[in-house]
Amino acid sequence: MIQIAAIIRETFYEAISNKILTVFLGLALIAIVLIVITINTPGVTADIESLRPTAESPGEAAMLAFIHKWEFRIAAFFYPAMLLIATFITASIIPNTLQKGIIDVYLSKPVRRSTLLFGKSLGGLLIVVFCIVVFVLSVWLIIAIKTGYWTSGLLLSMIPIIVSFASIYAILILTGLLSQSSAVSMIVAYVIAIIVGTLLYSRETLLFNYIDSETIQSFITGLYYLMPQTQDMSDISTALIQGNRIPSFWPMYQAIALTAVLFGVSGWVFKRKEF
Amino acid sequence: MKNDAATATLITEGLAKTYRPRRGQAVEALKPLDLSIEQGEIFGLLGPNGAGKTTLVKLLLGIINPTQGRALVLGQPSSSVQAKRLIGYLPENHRFPQYLSGRQLLTIFGQLAGISGAELRRRIDELLGLVGLSDWHDVKVRKYSKGMLQRIGLAQALINRPRLLFLDEPTDGIDPIGRKQIRDILLRVREEGTTIFVNSHLLSEVELITDRVAILNHGVVVKMGRTSELTESPDEFEIGVSELNGMANDDIPGLLSRSEDGRTLAVKAGSTAELNAAIDVLRSQGILIESINTKRNTLEQLFFELIESA
Numbered sequence: 001m002i003q004i005a006a007i008i009r010e011t012f013y014e015a016i017s018n019k020i021l022t023v024f025l026g027l028a029l030i031a032i033v034l035i036v037i038t039i040n041t042p043g044v045t046a047d048i049e050s051l052r053p054t055a056e057s058p059g060e061a062a063m064l065a066f067i068h069k070w071e072f073r074i075a076a077f078f079y080p081a082m083l084l085i086a087t088f089i090t091a092s093i094i095p096n097t098l099q100k101g102i103i104d105v106y107l108s109k110p111v112r113r114s115t116l117l118f119g120k121s122l123g124g125l126l127i128v129v130f131c132i133v134v135f136v137l138s139v140w141l142i143i144a145i146k147t148g149y150w151t152s153g154l155l156l157s158m159i160p161i162i163v164s165f166a167s168i169y170a171i172l173i174l175t176g177l178l179s180q181s182s183a184v185s186m187i188v189a190y191v192i193a194i195i196v197g198t199l200l201y202s203r204e205t206l207l208f209n210y211i212d213s214e215t216i217q218s219f220i221t222g223l224y225y226l227m228p229q230t231q232d233m234s235d236i237s238t239a240l241i242q243g244n245r246i247p248s249f250w251p252m253y254q255a256i257a258l259t260a261v262l263f264g265v266s267g268w269v270f271k272r273k274e275f
Numbered sequence: 276m277k278n279d280a281a282t283a284t285l286i287t288e289g290l291a292k293t294y295r296p297r298r299g300q301a302v303e304a305l306k307p308l309d310l311s312i313e314q315g316e317i318f319g320l321l322g323p324n325g326a327g328k329t330t331l332v333k334l335l336l337g338i339i340n341p342t343q344g345r346a347l348v349l350g351q352p353s354s355s356v357q358a359k360r361l362i363g364y365l366p367e368n369h370r371f372p373q374y375l376s377g378r379q380l381l382t383i384f385g386q387l388a389g390i391s392g393a394e395l396r397r398r399i400d401e402l403l404g405l406v407g408l409s410d411w412h413d414v415k416v417r418k419y420s421k422g423m424l425q426r427i428g429l430a431q432a433l434i435n436r437p438r439l440l441f442l443d444e445p446t447d448g449i450d451p452i453g454r455k456q457i458r459d460i461l462l463r464v465r466e467e468g469t470t471i472f473v474n475s476h477l478l479s480e481v482e483l484i485t486d487r488v489a490i491l492n493h494g495v496v497v498k499m500g501r502t503s504e505l506t507e508s509p510d511e512f513e514i515g516v517s518e519l520n521g522m523a524n525d526d527i528p529g530l531l532s533r534s535e536d537g538r539t540l541a542v543k544a545g546s547t548a549e550l551n552a553a554i555d556v557l558r559s560q561g562i563l564i565e566s567i568n569t570k571r572n573t574l575e576q577l578f579f580e581l582i583e584s585a
Binding site for chain 2: 002003005006007009010013014016017018099100101103104105106107108109110111112274275
């Protein structure tokens, strides 16, 4: 436990030193300031005031719909951006650890390789979780204070985004171990999560228009179930924000399972790797 | 062998490593090696680049896996967590995280070694004092000089009070003052009973501190023994004399050379009788003998002889 805590702390030191935290929180701060300015413009303020329940119109539905619309817009824009930035800033964690002259020191200590990998991975994940929580919590507070309504949808929507990042991060870890290159692991993660993920998500509406072979269609569908389903996770976030029924929990389970499998494979690779 | 096993800190039995690249020929980096290093010994591993020195150290630390054989540290497989609790390591060309201060670095690596709380704080203060970095403990490592980096590296290697310390080129790139500081630290650490394994190509440095050395070439130990014995030439003597009184070189039996001032003679004598014959000739000419010593070669001379003859 002391060892894992030490590795996590060292990862945070690295994040602070590399300006990872500064950049992430700086961007979050800019976004928060923009949201504060926008939500306080006379037009939006007037809209909010007009939607407050009155004796004549006691229903809250209109106000809640307004809040959901705002939260949805924010999530739709900032969640993908956060995933992109988080992938960018955590891509170097594993390759940096594997550098000659430092990995030797780590491996000379009485620490199991799996513990070292787990600590480093958890450290990176916690940095991103910290940044996401700071941002979402800030936005939630701004909207709640402004409207006077303390809804839980936006807070809950953090869960799918974090799980979604975990699966992308697991790809980063494995490719980082195999390639020992931040750039390669980042490119692979972007290609899989954004390009492949989007294509597979729209397989029925887009890809299958051009592919007649049932075998290939089955293969593509199989691939869809194996890859990170970031678009589906985004749908879950949207449903949570809008208070709608979640279409399917499958993408959540799949992301958790994929993360676990990729992390297991990474542990196996790391255990066998010679430096 | 039984005695070795009882007192040895490190034992290797047929330890070997062959790299098998996906393309090209297999490279036998280390041929089966049997080695035993006693407690409290400073053992030097010498060899030219590519001799297999780093491969051996990495095998001993479990950073790479052996193709055959095994290594034991105080009876434990050297790659095991149990063995690593007894090991300290300073790698060559280390790259400690530049964003950490000296104290942070020692704290992180101390905790990785399983030490924490007040015990760790005490140990860090003690080590910072030992390596002369107490005033620099809060300065980021990126601002350290090469010598300071080596000393903080040495401190992290010592954080767990290791029974066996591996040092890979510990004085490489350091000025003479820094080298002496590190030598002094190592001698103090040895006094506390720590066994030290030094991997270096700085032969004069190794000669100054090691009890025993092994010379590795093409993955094979070509020579191993006590440093003092390896550098000794048992049939060559240096005779210090008062003055030669114009005596010709040919008149002195076995004379190999004489110093510029003529007061030190290098004499080859295969036996005590031959040495005494040379002394008798000198004495018969009224020359005073001031000293007689066995001639010593440097480790460097021995190294080059062995490597060139391989």
